[in-house]
Amino acid sequence: MTHLVEIARPKRTVELTIDGQTVRVPEGTTILDACKTLGTNIPTLCYLETLHPVNVCRVCVVEVQNARVLVPACSRTVEPDMVVSTDSERVRHSRKMVLEFLASSVDLSTTPDVDGWLASYDCKPERYGPPAPDEAAGERDALPTGHHAPPNAEYAATVGQPVKVDNDLYVRDYGKCILCYKCVEGCGTDYQNTFAIAVAGRGFDARISTEFAVELPKSACVYCGNCIAVCPTGALMFKSEFDRREAGTWDESKQTQVSTICPYCGVGCTLELHVQDNEIVRVTSPLDHDITRGNLCIKGRFGWRFVQNRGPRPMGGGNGQAGGSAPRGGEAGGAGGNGAGDGHG
Amino acid sequence: MDLKLLDVGPTDEEREAIDTRLGPPASGWDGGERVAQRDAHVAFGGHAARARRNELLPALHAVQSRVGWISEGAFNYICARLDVPPAEAWGVATFYALLATTPRPKRVLHVCDDICCRTRGARAVLEALEQKHGAAHPRALGDGRLELSDDDVMWLPSPCLGMCDEAPAALLTVAGREPIERLVGGLTADRALAMLEAKDDAENVSRIPLPQRGQPGLRLLKRIGVVDPTSLDAYRASDGYQGLRRAFELGREGVIREVLDSKLLGRGGAAFPAGRKWDAVARQPERPHYLICNADESEPGTFKDRVLMEGDPFAVVEAMTIAAYATGCEQGFVYIRGEYPLAIERVQNAIDDARARGFLGDRILGQPFRFDIEVRKGAGAYICGEETAVFNSIEGFRGEPRNKPPFPVQVGLFGKPTVINNVETLANVPFIMLEGGPAFAKIGTEQSTGSKLFCLCGSVVKPGVYEVTFGATLRDLLAQAGGVTPGHTAQCILLGGAAGLFIRPDELDIPLTFEGARAAKATLGSGVIMVFDETADMGDVLRRVAAFFRDESCGQCVPCRVGTVRQEEALHRLAVNKPRGSVADELALLDEIGLAMKDASICGLGQTAYSAVESAVKRCGIFDGRRAR
Secondary structure: OOOOOOOOOOOOOOEEEEEOOEEEEEEOOOOHHHHOOOOOOOOOOOOOOOOOOOOOOOOOOEEEOOOOEEOOOOOEOOOOOOOOEEEHHHHHHHHHHHHHHHHHHHOOOOOHHHHHHHHHHOHHHHHHHOEEOOOOOOOOOOOOOOOOOOOOOEEEEOOOOEEOOOOEEHHHHHOHHOOOOHHHHHHHHOOOOOOOOOOEEEEHOOEOOOHHOOOOEEEEEEOOOOHHHHOOOEEEHHHHHHHHHHHOOOOOOHEEEEEOOOOOOOOOEEEEEEEEOOOOEEEEOOOOOOOOOOOOOOOHHHHHHHHOOOOOOOOOOOOOOOOOOOOOOOOOOOOOOOOHHHHHO | OOOOOOOOOOOOHHHHHHHHHHHOOHHHHHHHOHHHHOOOOOOOHHHHHHHHHHHHHHHHHHHHHHHHHOHHHHHHHHHHHHOOOOOHHHHHHHHOOOOOOOOOOOEEEEEEHHHHHHOOHHHHHHHHHHHHHHOOOOOOOOOOOOOOOOOEEEEEEEOOOOOOOOOOOOOEOOOOOOOEEEOOOOHHHHHHHHHHHOOOOOOOOOOOOOOOOOOOOOOOOOOOOOOOOOOHHHHOOOOOOOHHHHHHHHHHHHHHHHHHHHHOOOOOOOOHHHHHHHHHHOOOOOOOOOEEEEEEOOOOOHHHHHHHHHHHHHHHHHHHHHHHHHHOEEEEEEEEOOOHHHHHHHHHHHHHHHHHHOOOEOOHHHHHOOOOEEEOOOOOOOHHHHHHHEEEHOOOOOOOOOOOOOOOOOOOOOOOOOEEEHHHHHHHHHHHHOOOOHHHHHOOOOOOEEEEEEEEEEEEEOOOEEEEOOOHHHHHHHHHHOOEEEOEEEEEEEOHHHHHHEEEHHOOOOOOHHHHHHOOOOOOOOOOEEEEEEEOOHHHHHHHHHHHHHHHOOOOOOHHHHHHHHHHHHHHHOOOOOOOOHHHHHHHHHHHHHHHHHHHHHHHHHOOOHHEEEEEHHHHOHHHHOOOO
């Protein structure tokens, strides 16, 4: 008996025009990927190659001839004879406004690349007025859905609020959150299937939240840190990074990256150790790894304190932080800030 | 799924409310009592529970209408019953304005302060309530106080309640075993206080605004106010179910051919050809197909679908049955906004009666065709009228619009091909069956066939729902409604709702057809014609339009989420006369914000959030007097 060998259906190619240049790409390609083949740069915030595109930030919009409105390049797939403009006046206007909207309502100080975009699109976020004072802790989490408080003629509304520090591993600074949905996707259906966080509320009051906005240790969070890995603005941040930034000792120019393999289990995830002053300050994993796609578990992400604890320093001496409810199996590393001069290595 | 739930259980009352909706739990695994012999060694029920995710919103409603708010315990129990992660369910519960997640009294009065009501006396009502009961604050009783007394009451401002003909209006909700929900018009301060203070529960009667009642030549409105809307026999005695019989004679393809020939355009606002939608779904090999009747009418100023559902609910059921037959659907949903209790009751009654008499269910009228309808109740979210947001809402997710393409005819409810039509669109279908598509196409104009319902309100002598054959002008229709209130002159007229636009009183010769409105750079939208006289503070009206969109934006995409805020702020600065720079600077800024919302938003809400403001500024020139300063 002969066996049928399944052969994937050959992909047809689609020809389209981008900014006057003809390009042929396999069907099913997104406009964004088609642009990449031409070397055309399109800004993105909510897009990540390892997640399903949600196309909510709208910074990647492009103009498609005969379409009523602009389309998101990150999710729209190419069609034959499409005529795309990536830098038309309409496109530039919408990108400028989207970036202004974000810059005037969210703290983008730790968002990579954004300063260049703000400059190249001539953004003036200050024209909406001075930013409103931050809300008190928990205020935005409790905003009712429905009628909102009237606006203030002096200030531009923002999502400003205190940083949530409720565990020893990572912090949530939702004053920096652009609501890109990446953390929700990473925590939920795209990777972790933990569903500890979701978008709650509606409109400008929408926010990333646990149920009843409980603290993370009470939630379903398993501290895999995959949300931190996908966060584009630094709203989710290693506690070790956060503390150094607060203390003014975070310095990326002094950091080196070391590739290694996680020692904990047989999966063998690739780790990128970010090292500053001979301390591991952050751990990432490459997105293009065929197994992990940039994801880790709590051990690979946070369980490297033992590396710092070797040598002459007494066990457990470096963690000078106040209590908190550290989850089992992980400890914040490098946060003591007093290990820099220990001089081993 | 291994859920991590907060360690709080439901009260007996909450458990009973939820079990009444969902049935009793099967085991300890889905919230029931843990029986060691049964539950200790095998996990079961996960897939079955998760398959019921679409019952999340009905379960939340069950607690809300029984207790008045959804406590952590009730919430946990629902999550356990349906195997929904609590964070996701929290995202759903906090999406809807009619669901409370902090302690709330059983008796709540939702007072409309939207554009029509606020120019028709709502202000006095709101001020009286505030004076006696304090400022509206949904969390007023949430601060640490968990024990509510039976005497506690609360009032809240509400977006448009679809009672604009009787403005000002309010919705009274009283939670309990026999919950009371009443939509009341013609509200006075005294009446509002009496309703809030439990002296007046209001009657459950339909006061249908129908100045044309019983006139010859009416089609969609012919039974309303004339034929008993609760009686299937009365419906059948007035040509009811003749359309369905004719449909069975025509066959599935014949029905679609007639609807295509009729050139019926969607009446929800987008004016898409209904026949093309049906044809596309009927051709999809993927099964099952679903049918949705979109009755989430929440466009400020719109109340025609409420009138159809309250006054002629069997017609909605019959029309849905015809649509389902043609497009191969076995399951239909009517998604009715939560602010329409009587419409929900009437449509539910019609479905129950139709099912009992063989007009729904297996072998309808003896044909090899099975179809049933379920009513789904919205919970206070304008965005859920967006066709793909309805899908998410029914499925038990946040009512956020989906990206298109793929379109609903390909990937709709539960990922299956779906027909979704507005109530009024469907109400035309029985006529098309009886008259034939070509005959229907002869009514009206070449491109706008049949008749159209318009909702007249504001400063007119006889506000209400009017049916006109396409071709009449705005002037004709206003004349039918007795013109502008005597002693007043029109300042501007809102066409098509908050997502429509304002026109000047000298533009009354605009033909009320899809093509005529388009040619005049206007839109019929959902059929709203709201007249503002010289007493209306248009700056304030615009501020409310902007506040409405800011409240109702789902928050997904940046242009709409932040753009609606920046638009409201600019209009607020203009209203309080504190512009940043000059008035002209603010208007230029508004234009920039509006263009980005129109061009870059995901769905129609953001894309139209500037249109009314833009028209008021550019077409009606409401800031012209101040521009020079």
